[in-house]
Amino acid sequence: MRQIFFDTETTGLEADKGDRIIEVGCVEMVNRQLTGNNLHLYINPERSSHEDALRVHGITDEFLADKPKFAQIADQLLEFLSGAELVIHNAPFDIGFVNAELKRLNRGVITDHVASVRDTLLMARDLFPGKANSLDALCRRLEVDNTKRVLHGALLDAELLADVYIRLTRGQDALLMDDHGDASGQEGHAAVAAVDLSRFELPVLRANAAETEAHTKLLTDLDKAAGGPCKWRSLEPAENVA
Template sequence: MRQIFFDTETTGLRAEAGDRIIEVGCVEMVNRQLTGNNLHLYINPERPSDEEAVRIHGLTDEFLADKPKFAEIAEQLLGFLAGAELVIHNAGFDVGFMNAELRRLGKPPLTELVGGVRDTLLMARDMFPGKANSLDALCRRLEVDNSSRTLHGALLDAELLAEVYIRLTRGQDALLIDDSSAQSGQSGGEIRIEAVDFSRFELPVLRCDEAELQAHQAVLADIDKASGGKRIWQEDSAPA
């Protein structure tokens, strides 16, 4: 699966009032591996930025004056995003701004041009109800180093979001069984499995030693922390 961690910076907060995108950051991940194939663009918004917005991202009108306009980078950006699932924190904001820019060019909405959109803010609210779930809050909770984030920046924020997402979802993939060997025996869309008479075998019962038990408990603690305390098994079910 190809995923793009996506973030924007803007001249203000209201796309419907004419605020524009000034920076785009895209971080590519394929099959849960960051590829290093990222895209970072500054954009001339053709209008001034709000003072409060400049305090947040530090991108002045003077800095952006010689940067390309959105119409000049649209095909490059859309080509990079094509077919991928976008992973965005508070997706409604960034998608709303992208749709406004695409409407100006007579193009369809973003969701029709990519493989899908996943909102990590909604994921975090489900996992940590009642808690702060900003990107900074998630970095602190999931032990992602965001010490370099003195200002908001689209590429930096996309990189941080990628680390946050990996930690938010690591329990999902850690328990999956690799079925590649079973698939190799697949024929005509079916998997053929030879019946085995297990009564022919005497299976030994191997007891774990103290070191193995402690290692097991450490793994359970890591999964418990990653799931926000939502694991469904009980401590007394651990092997004796």
């Protein structure tokens, strides 16, 4: 399965009020293995970032001035995403911005071009109800190193999300699968070599005198508490039963 871990940075929070995408980060994973075939784009949004947004991503108008507009990178982006499952943290936010950009170009919506969209924020809320589930919080909880994340960046965040996703779903790849999806090629059962246990001589650890005395006292106390012989007495040799 081909998955794309996807993130954007934007000029603000409201796509429906004219905020635009300024950065896209895409990290490709195939069959739970990162391929290194990533896509990272900066985009001229044709407007300035809000002050609060600028403090989050640090991408200035001057830096973006000579970058391509979304219309110029749309084909490249859609071709890269085509047919994949998008994995996004808080998917409605990023999907809303991408759809707004596509609408300006009469290119439909993103789900016309990809296989599906998976939201890791919803996954995290199911796994950790009532806890903080931001990307930073999940990195701390799942021991993903995010020390390089001083400012938000689309490619870095997509890379972190890939690590978080693997840890969120690590139980799902417990079976060893071959290239055809069969476990060891044996009708779904892994082959296990037989071990002759008769070759091993297990040591017998016997109680010393003090331990034996303590055990006897414990059984006597149990007899008194139960008003008769306790169950352990039936396991002793007949000559040892008081």
